[in-house]
Amino acid sequence: MGSRREGKFGNFYETLKQRGVSRREFLGFCSAMAATLSLPAGYGVKIAEALEKKQKPSVVWLEMQACTGDTESLLRASKPKVGELILDIISYDYHETIMAPAGHQAEKSLNDVVKNLKGKYIAIVEGSIPTKDGGAYLSIGGKSGLSIAREVCENAAATIAVGNCAWDGGLAAAAPNPTGAVGVKEAVPKATVVNLPGCPMNVENLTAVVVHYLTFGTLPATDSMGRPLFAYGKRIHDNCERRGHFDAGQFVRAWGDSGHRQGWCLYEMGCKGPQTYHNCPTIRWNEGTSWPVQSGHGCIGCAAPRFWDAMTPFYRRLPNVPGFGVESTADKVGVGLAAVTAAGLAAHFTVRLAKGKSTESMED
Ligand code: SF4
Numbered sequence: 380m381g382s383r384r385e386g387k388f389g390n391f392y393e394t395l396k397q398r399g400v401s402r403r404e405f406l407g408f409c410s411a412m413a414a415t416l417s418l419p420a421g422y423g424v425k426i427a428e429a430l431e432k433k434q435k436p437s438v439v440w441l442e443m444q445a446c447t448g449d450t451e452s453l454l455r456a457s458k459p460k461v462g463e464l465i466l467d468i469i470s471y472d473y474h475e476t477i478m479a480p481a482g483h484q485a486e487k488s489l490n491d492v493v494k495n496l497k498g499k500y501i502a503i504v505e506g507s508i509p510t511k512d513g514g515a516y517l518s519i520g521g522k523s524g525l526s527i528a529r530e531v532c533e534n535a536a537a538t539i540a541v542g543n544c545a546w547d548g549g550l551a552a553a554a555p556n557p558t559g560a561v562g563v564k565e566a567v568p569k570a571t572v573v574n575l576p577g578c579p580m581n582v583e584n585l586t587a588v589v590v591h592y593l594t595f596g597t598l599p600a601t602d603s604m605g606r607p608l609f610a611y612g613k614r615i616h617d618n619c620e621r622r623g624h625f626d627a628g629q630f631v632r633a634w635g636d637s638g639h640r641q642g643w644c645l646y647e648m649g650c651k652g653p654q655t656y657h658n659c660p661t662i663r664w665n666e667g668t669s670w671p672v673q674s675g676h677g678c679i680g681c682a683a684p685r686f687w688d689a690m691t692p693f694y695r696r697l698p699n700v701p702g703f704g705v706e707s708t709a710d711k712v713g714v715g716l717a718a719v720t721a722a723g724l725a726a727h728f729t730v731r732l733a734k735g736k737s738t739e740s741m742e743d
Contacts (some may be wrong), residue, residue, distance in 0.1 A: 576657075578679075652678040
């Protein structure tokens with residue numbers, strides 16, 4: 380991490396300039412961040428003014444029970460752009476997967492931050508935290524993951540839980556959850572946590588949370604599950620480019636059929652978009668190139684609570700489609716309400732399916 384620490388005491392914009400980022404690119408990035416954060420027009424300038432003055436924050440990244448997919452998401456850049464540089468020039472003082480130091484040297488880096496920058500650093504946690512048997516199923520440097528998470532997250536200014544596992548335990552917490560895996564907030568209730576679920580999290584959302592924190596000194600507004608509203612406030616189904624086909628009753632019924640080739644709705648193939656809240660369709664992946672539904676595969680609901688248990692089998696269609704409008708939120712819907720409303724709308728959807736069937740047979 381040596382090179383990343385060289386400019387530690389310079390400000391953001393100076394470092395960006397040294398990396399060859401022009402002012403035009405920087406302002407374009409700030410405007411895009413304002414849009415991602417659902418801020419009113421004009422906030423791009425405010426973000427730019429704040430970032431120009433800010434010192435780079437110190438960040439520690441903890442790797443708990445995880446597949447490292449969120450670190451992959453962080454690093455998976457085909458070419459540098461401002462957002463990646465912003466994350467790159469944050470003072471990553473500790474990141475188990477990508478840091479150069481090892482052993483005692485690495486532990487010292489972490490301890491120095493916790494001791495010397497108490498209440499000033501950002502903790503990012505990837506992976507679930509095993510709590511069963513005193514946290515014995517994860518040990519780093521002789522300490523349990525649980526005790527490290529408590530020490531680091533309780534002393535941080537803010538904690539960002541990246542990926543589904545750090546949010547609600549994810550895959551490790553799926554039944555029968557042998558290690559007693561939980562998310563960060565459950566393991567460390569005193570910590571100030573914002574959750575970025577997804578398997579993995581989208582790095583654009585992580586950048587936006589960091590930018591929000593640097594600009595306003597606070598974490599963005601969240602729903603009752605600790606997820607920022609700018610990223611998890613809308614259903615995938617409501618922003619999906621195949622929605623018109625859903626409304627018209629045009630469904631893919633087999634992989635590779637004529638509907639699939641024409642980009643019809645993937646609901647019948649198990650798409651979980653109607654019950655998942657995430658900004659996947661609008662920010663997309665790989666520099667905004669595409670996202671799973673655009674590439675022809677249904678949403679698996681990876682940003683939904685306990686999705687490994689609740690959204691599987693992935694290729695079985697949802698039993699009923701709630702008919703919540705675009706104004707719905709995850710908080711308003713709730714699990715109980717979803718079940719009741721879904722039952723009421725089942726008949727309505729049956730008509731749609733029938734219509735889809737007749738449409739398909741007419742066109743085939
Ligand atoms: S069911 Fe899936 S593919 Fe169909 S419109 Fe909704 S999100 Fe898109």
